[in-house]
Amino acid sequence: MQVTSRRLIQITQKFWRRLNHSRRGKVILALLLMCLAVRLMPYFAPIRATDIQQNQLALQFSDRNGLPLGTLLTRDQEHTAVVPLNQVSPQFIQAILAAEDSSFYHHGALDLKAIARAIKEAIHAKRIVSGASTVTMQLARMLDPVPRNLSGKLQEIWLAWRLAAGMNKDEILAAYINRLPMGGNIYGVEAAARTYFSIPAQDLNVAQASLLAAIPNNPTYFDPLAHWQRLKQRQKYVLNRMVEDGYINSALAERAYTEKVVFQSRQRGIIAAPHFLFWLASQQSTPEGEGQIRTTIDRPLQQFVEAQVQQVLASLSANNVHDAAALVIDNRTGEVLAYVGSPNYFDEAKLGRNDGVQALRQPGSTLKPFVYELALAKGVIRPNAILADVPAHYAIPGAKLYSPTDYTQKFQGPVRVRVALANSLNIPAVRVLEKVGVPAFLEHLRQLGFEHLNQTPEYYGLGLTLGSGEVSLWELAKAYVTMARQGETASLVSTISQTSNSKPQTPNPNPITWQLIIDMLSDNHARATAFGVDSVLHLPFPTAVKTGTSSNFRDTWTVGFTTDYTVATWVGNFTGEPMRQVSGVTGAAPLWNRIMLHLHEHHEPENFPSPQGLVQLPICAISGLKPTPDCASVVQEYFYPADKIAYENPQPGGLSAEYDEWLAKQQPATFNTSNLRIISPNNGDLFLLYPGEQTSQKLEFKLIGKTAEAVEWRLNGEKLAMDTAKSLFWQIRPGNWTLEVKSKNSSDRVSFQVQLSKSKSTRRGFSIVNSQVNHSSP
Template sequence: MKVTSRRLIQITQKFWRVLNRSKKGKVILALLLMCLEVRLLPYFAPIRATDIQQNQLALQFSDRNGLPLGTLLTRDQEHTAVVPLNQVSPQFIQAILAAEDSSFYHHGALDLKAVARAIKEAIHAKKIVSGASTITMQLSRMLDPVPRHLSGKLQEIWLSWRLVAGMNKDEILSAYINRLPMGGNIYGVEAASRTYFSLPASDLNLAQASLLAAIPNNPTYFDPLEHWQRLKQRQKYVLNRMVQDGYITSALAERAYTEKVVFQSRQRGIIAAPHFLFWLANQQSTPQGEGQIHTTIDRPLQQFVEAQVKQVLSSLAANNVHDAAALVIDNHTGEVLAYVGSPDYFNEAKLGRNDGVQALRQPGSTLKPFVYELALAKGIIRPNTILADVPAHYAIPGAKLYSPTDYTQRFLGPVRVRVALANSLNVPAVRVLEKIGVPAFLEHLRQLGFEHLNQTPEYYGLGLTLGSGEVSLWELAKAYVTIAQQGKATSLVSTFSQSPNTKHQTPNTNPTTWQLITDMLRDNHARATAFGVDSILNLPFPAAVKTGTSSNFRDTWTVGFTTDYTVATWVGNFTGEPMRQVSGVTGAAPLWNRIMLHLHEHQEPENFLPPQGLVQLPICAISGLKPTPDCTSVVQEYFYPEDKIAYENQEPGNLSPEYDEWLARQQQATFNTSNLRILSPHNGDLFLLYPGEQTSQKLEFKLIGKVVEPIEWRLNGEKLAIDSANSVFWHLHPGKWTLEARSGEKSDRISFQVQVAKSKSTRRGFSIVNSQMNKQP
């Protein structure tokens, strides 16, 4: 019977009048109105295709010579590529529909038949047997993952209704297949097809399409690289569903199932420099669509460095060393030539995605060149200044006494600036920083590009020069390029689309100061005390280099340069676990050495320019002054022209009292001095004597000085018998004592006291008047 629209309206009106006549009818009417309202609400908040458009599309990278480095399918760490529906193989579309939602084009957001079937099966089996999620509902979970409980399911349905209200079926299906999880960090059919088969999704055949359509059901369980047999079983299910839905015949299904299909590793598509590509992708702001990015990387060099990182780590495995990073910079342009963030980006179990180039770590001693450079620039020290490498103690407010030492626990006494820097001595560096001031040094480091040193000066304290802050390998390399460029700050360049590199002189410095630092860092003889004459830092061509080791041997660094290249290397563990018996020279230095030799294999670099306007003069290595006949070690050092007159008129001097404690600990007096000086005890010392222990407590009298006549010791005017020329041991006796040592016309005199201790708890042999430590007989 034909029903007109007018007749339909009349029937509907009559139905509503009947419902309105009874209470029950009113309740039903109210419920129907509520359902209608709920169902219509999504149309007031529809989600359209443009609202969920994927903008992060593929980026293709090439090296400086046009060689491909790889393709990233998004700018984040998920490989995603977006293609329209008409550029996807029809066989994949059929396979995914058969596997996930065969009635997709015939129902709305929900498949009510599937819901009823799932409920019936669950009641019968007393457990959930099959799901009823449609492709639209799966897309809603991709857009807004929610917990799998009732409220989460309601949210999922609500979002599905909004999708249906704003998009047609093809738009929903397109958004769905471009977001499908395809194993690992691969998302979307195009990304999967390119990654696993090196094909666009449009070229997938039935065997490949059915395998890819099998993965999204459980990407981990059906991982093609880990669980091949599971995936084949799921493929059989997909093919059978395609047969049932009439897409293919049983014969085609059997042929596709038996066809040999080889999956490529997920890292395919990235040829070299994965950390660099992901880091660079995050810096880009290319418009929608595929971006072609021409980088400064040298692919052969990059692959060489990647191989060397693995080889060096292999040789250090027994020392609990697992990770490394390296950076190579062209000094003249600031261009990044090689960038290795870890030994294997794709090894997730070993934290391979961690980027050691950008990670923040304590730099150890690699910041020391900048404290000496600033001190020279400010005139706080001169090239011939002698620094005291002797025990030093600093009172830190609210903290324990700070007593810097080297990891060897040895002290060298008087050392030149050159030797202090080249041998990475801690105490002299801290003494120099104390004179500069932490705020001034911190500001200088920030001007050099250490942006992550963003705490207060009080936070870092004097330990800043020893690596108490955290910096990146990138920042270190940039700062060392500044040294190589004689103080001209150079921005690091990663693509040829960047603005031309501009250089500007670092504030308050001049090229001469930087040339002096370079000359010290390249001096193989100056660093011989710590590293030996023929260490791995010594190259067959001019190279300046500095190592660093953080506390507890968690990080080792080596950063250095020639006139052409700067190479920065880090070796350690991403977990922060300490290495065993590994320092900068044994950890990061071998990697630095290999890269440097490779860079200059065919052409040696030019020599460094000598410090401009300075003159070299002989000095005594102990005093820093013009040598006298008594000097046992004469070396050449640079002088500013204005210091030459003072140099000619300088008079021989003695080591200052700050060296006394150190000198007293030496096995023999190796440092000659023209005057005679008592080293131990010190003038004004007070010693405590325990009752009944006079026979066991002794005090050593020790002196230094060049003598040609026998030494005479007198205590309160009485001559003492001596066993050796420079020292004598005396049993403690209470009283006030004057000690005198004489050799010919040379003499020295000091006074000290000995008192009987009142309590055994008092520290034995410790002076309670003089601030000097360790006055034990």
């Protein structure tokens, strides 16, 4: 027996000596060492919990008064709520482990027994019967999705080893359940519990937990809102596994399966302002603990604006209009009170997730007020200046001749600054920009907050004032808030904490130019040529407003304010498809009108302040100078005190040569027309009748046009005369008046107002405060 044992030892020693000296033996030994090295390598590159920390806990949003808006956390448009493991229902932890990895706490990154079993079953069935992915491997796949092939599986295993090397089991499980895909764009058990059941994850019962644990296996196939019966079958599997693992008994599993559980729509996780919540979440720094964010949103106002967006779009659907956005700001604080990015965030088929408040679009004419303000501030133009609305041509290097035109394709000749801005005339705005300089204007816009105008001045050219750049509704609203605050800049505020931490703003020491622009934009009669005297822009309280329409009618804008609020609206199509017969006043303006009326339903805003230190003087509407007896239209306009000397001593002169082409085209239309046309008063004129002069003053009605027949004159429907004369004198008296003339083949009509002045005139009679040139019949 001893000989045999000694012989066996000798044989064994001889075998190992041969193995060590043979090439094959060295190869086997090298392979063993390599496998050991590979298995140890993850410990030299471990992934720790802090390395994959999501950094965001569940954010609960409320409005300014504490009313809930929604609970979510989002990155890349995904609802993701993150909670610690101890804030998750034990029933859910048991359910997810039973369904996905029942021996999670008893194996490493890989479950070798499960792998062996899966291989054996696949060989026997000649197909893959069951998987062997552990929770750690699934987490690896969530962190770094790879193709489902051999190379991808090796990458997944390598990452799983690194996770196991750097994290304990609880850390891995917490990272896993906070990333679980739960249907749609819902991720994590906390987000799912709050979205589907309006409860936190720690309150889930067995029935709810087993249903949620059933979803991640195939979130599309088991979508609770689309495939309820499939989900119930998967729930039965989860409950059976929970029974097998000893978490619950059969009776409790049966009760959980038969319990009636109702899933709420995914959008119910958000009560109001979805675009605002997603945008605000992306702006938040990492909160410590569960985030409770009190926003500046006024929920009743928000829901009102959301409803108005849908109603206005419904009325414009025949005009190929499908999208809109709106923003409401408190001028005094800069707080965002309402934020609507689209008609329905949850309508993915109609691009509902697009945020029209932050999207970049061409702003049309909404930038014009800022070029006029800059020109006034630099002294390039004066408030009483006359601008030429006549054909103009600009040579642009490397491009076609630039010849701006107005929406109507017509020209008005000499126009006041007030009329040019209020009626959004293009050529005067381009002429003003030419004097100011594109670089200076671009810098001015950037100082106002237009961060996306980041190209060179040459890139935008003179078209910048007509909207050749791209801006957001957010940027426009911010700039108009600065205007409403008379040049005092302010950041837009979205949370109450920002409001409480904001520093008091220093008033603008020189607000005069802003006050002039506000006065012009709030002058309803000044914009009568383009919009009429009773458009949706005319509200029963003081408002300053500007519309804009981009090229090819792809975007319409209306931005305006009272002393209290700024409202910015956009109407168009996210696809960029043109609208049909829709402009700023017919697209975005009705929405702006509804919001403004609602804001001031119970509170009328204060009047805008008059420009400080300026004086109003009568001027000739054609020359901008002190009226002469030959002046047909006298209007009131503001003057700087320093300009009064020049006003009292005007230099003689007529229209300059730049008007020659325009004048030549006016002659046939004005004096040789066969159509009747009222040339005095002008449509939209406002006459001031001074105290003591009511009974002694008459207004001359004038018309032109060839007709051999008698002309019928009517005022507010009452017949005044039937005469062949081209003029008629009328005893002036206060009121709103519509003058009509009619012959057999032609007619014309204008509207004007007469008001009693509150102060005694320095000149006898009455004066025209505002005058337009618009003789087309409505």
